[in-house]
Every structure is written in structure tokens, then in C-alpha cells.
Amino acid sequence: MFDSIVAYLSSIDPILAALYATLFTWFLTALGASVVFFFKTMNRAVLDGMLGFTGGVMVAASYWSLLAPAIEMSEGEGFIKVMPAAIGFILGAFFLFGLDKLLPHIHINFKETEGVKSPWQKTTLLVLAITLHNIPEGLAVGVLFGGVAAGIPEASIAGATILAIGIGIQNFPEGIAVSMPLRRMGMSRKKSFLYGQSSALVEPIAGVLGAVAVTFFTPILPYALAFAAGAMIFVVVEEVIPETQQDKHTDIATLGFIGGFVVMMSLDVALGS
Template sequence: MIDNLIAYFETLDPIVAALIAGLFTWGVTALGAASVFLFKGVNKKVLNGMLGFTGGVMIAASFWSLLAPAIEMSEGESFEKVMPAAIGFVLGALFIFGLDKLMPHLHLNFLKSEGPKSSLHRTTLLTIAIALHNIPEGLAVGVLFGGAATGQSEATIAGAILLAMGIGLQNFPEGVAVSMPLRRMGLSRRKSFQYGQMSAIVEPIFAVLGAWAVAFFIPILPYALAFAAGAMIFVVIEEVIPETQQEEHSDIPMLGFILGFVVMMVLDVALG
């Protein structure tokens, strides 16, 4: 199956390939959001475990799929070789930090809001929060597809496909994490689903932007890969992990984190 996917994506323009991959990750988010039609709610322990899994996948993908290739493809030795990755990583984290401060949004626990004061409804603020988190995921997929098209041996179509699969896998609980709380707030199942799936609409958009940027400006590739990694790790440390530690039994999300990290590492190293 993987071989067939690789062969198919190799025939595509990198921007089209990134768009398809972004639509896939968005679709998995929608699938998670659709759980609101089947269940009245989800156990908090289960949800925290799923979010922990999400964090593990994102951290593993940041290193194995993004940072390591960024360092390997950089020229020079010693400090010169690692500086593009270091600069890109810091810029990626600062990018999400800036968006975090400039855009009003609501944390998953519905207790803490950030950014400028806003009259927007809490449902909209929550959707904005998850959308902010999905920007680096879309960028990561797009940058890797764009990098594969440049002929860099460290950036491959197989790696880009596996990254999209890993991000799609962890997007399912994100869809659940948005739609289920909204349903508990009294929204209809349809509206809860709509808000849940809309939180990932940024992924195909930024996947295309990432692929376009790398395809036309090849020298930025190591910086772009590390940029996506820094943005993803910022999201995990600032938002995902803290949200799982609000309740008792914090060992459950940490076990989920370990599982997610191992799954993504095995996928990337064994199949990529």
C-alpha cells in the first residue's frame, strides 16, 4: 500500500500532493469531530490519554521527520551545519508565540482564554485555538512534500506521506476534543461537528503554502523544516501537555504520550 501511494504521489506536482495530504489530515479531524453523532460524551481520562498520544506523535514527528533531515541537508561542519536548523526552530516557535498573543482564543478546558479581549463566542474562540495549533502541522506536511520535489535525499515522498499519516492519526482526538465539549455546552450535534472539523481547515491551506515556498525557494528548505518543528513543539509544550495535567491520573496522558512518540518514531524510521 505504501509503495502504491509513493508511486502515485511521485507523479503529482508537489503543491497538489501537499493539498491532497492536507485534505486528508483535515478529513481525519472531521472524522474525530463526527464522533459527536455517535456518543453523548467521552470519558475525561480517555480524552486526556488521546491528547497525550497527540503530543507524542507531534514531538516524534518534529525530530524524526523535520529536525533531523534539516540538520543532515545543511552544508558545513560543526556549528555551521546546525545553525540553519537552530534558526528555523527558534523562528517557528516565535511564530506561534506571536499568533498566541495576537489572536484571541480559548483553551480546551474552557477556563483560560488568551490573546486580546474579544466579544467572540466561546465556541469560536475554542475553534481558533485548535486552528492555531494546526498551522504548524499543515506547514510540516507541505514543506516536506516541497522538499522531496527538490531532489534532496533527506526529504522523501515516503517520509512526507508517513508524516501526513502520523498527523492524521493524532488529528482524530483533536476533532473529538473540540466537538464533544461543545456538545456538552448545549450546541446541537451538527453545529458541534461543524466547529470541530473547521478547526483543521488551516491544514490544507498551510500545506500548500509550505510546499510552494520550498519549491520556489530551495535554499530555505532546512530552515523551513526546522521552522515547522519549532512551531509544533511550542504547541505541545505550551498547550497540549498542560491541558492533560488539569485532572488527576496524569499518568494516563503521559503513557499516551509515550505510545504516540513510539508509534511515530517506528513509522518514520522503519517505513520512511
């Protein structure tokens, strides 16, 4: 199955492949959001475990799918070789830091509003918060496919596909994490679903933009990969992990994190070898 997917994506334009891959990650977000049609509430322990899983996938993907290839494809030795990855990582973190301070959004617990003050409703602010998560995820997939289009040996369709699968898996609980709180607030099932899936619509946009940018500016690929990694790690440390520590289910969240990390690591090493 995996080989067939890779073969098909290898046969089409890499930028189109990036679009298809990020549409897949959006679809799994929508699939997660659709759970709201069957349940009105979700046990907090389950939600914390799923969010922990999301964080584990993002951290593992940041290293095996992004930072390691960025370092490998950089020229030079010692500090010279690691500098593109270090610079890109810092820029990615500061990019999300800036968006976090400027873009109004609210956390899943509906208690912490961040960014500039806004008259927008809490539902809109929550969708914006999850949208922040999805920008680096779509970008990460896109720049890998862009590397393939640019003919970079270290970039492969298989590696980009594995990353898309991993991001898609962790997008399923993200869809739930948006739609369920909205439903609990009294919003209709249909509206809760529409808001939940819309948070990932930015992924195909970011994916295509990332692929096109790398195609036209090939030397930026190691910087772009590390940029996406830095942005993802910022999201995990600043928002995903703290969110799982709000209640009494911290151990479940931690085990979820470990599980997500192992799943993404195993996918990358087993299927990418």
C-alpha cells in the same frame, strides 16, 4: 498499501501531492469530530490519554521527520551545520508565541482565555485554539513535499507521506477534543461537528503555501522544516501537555504521550528506511 500510496503521490505534481496529503489530515480531524454524532460526552481520562498521544506524535515527528532531515541537508560541519535548524526552530517557536499572544482563543477546559480581548463566543475561541495547532502541522507536510519538488535529495515522498499519516492519526483525537466540549455545552451535534472539522481546514492551506514557498526558495528548506518543528514543540509544551494535567488522569496522559511518540517514531524509522 503504503508503497501504492507513495507510488501514486510520486507520479503527480508534489504541490498537488501536498494538497492531497493535507486533505487527508483534515479528513481524519473530521472523522474524529464525527464521534459527536454517537456520544454526547467523553470520559475525561480517555480525552487526556488521546491528547497525550497527540503530543507524543507531534514531538516524535518534530525530530524524525523535520529536525533530523533539516540538519542532514544543511552544509558545513559542527555549529555551522546545525545553525539553519537552530534558527528555524527558534523562529517557529516565536511565530506561535506571537500568534498565541495576539489571536484570541480559549483552552478546552473553557477556563483560560488567551490573546487580545475579544467579544467572540467561547465556541469560536476554542476552534481558533485548535486551529493554532494545525498551522505548523500543515506547514510541516507541505515543506517536505516542496523539498521533493525542488529536487532536494534528503526530501522524499515516502518521508512526507509518513509525516502526513502521523499527523492524520493524531488529528483524530483533536477533532474529538473540539466537538465534544461544544456538544457538552448544549450545541447541536451538527454544529459541534462543523466546528470540530473546521479547525483543520487551515492545514491544506498551510501545506500548499509551504510547498510553494520551498519550491521557489529552495535554500529555505532546512529553515522551513525546523520552523515547523519549533512551532509544533511550542504547541505541545504550551498547550497540549498542560491541558492533560488539569484533572487527575496525568498518568494516563503520560502513557498516551509515550504511545504516540513510539507510534510516530516507528512509522518514520520502519517505513522511511
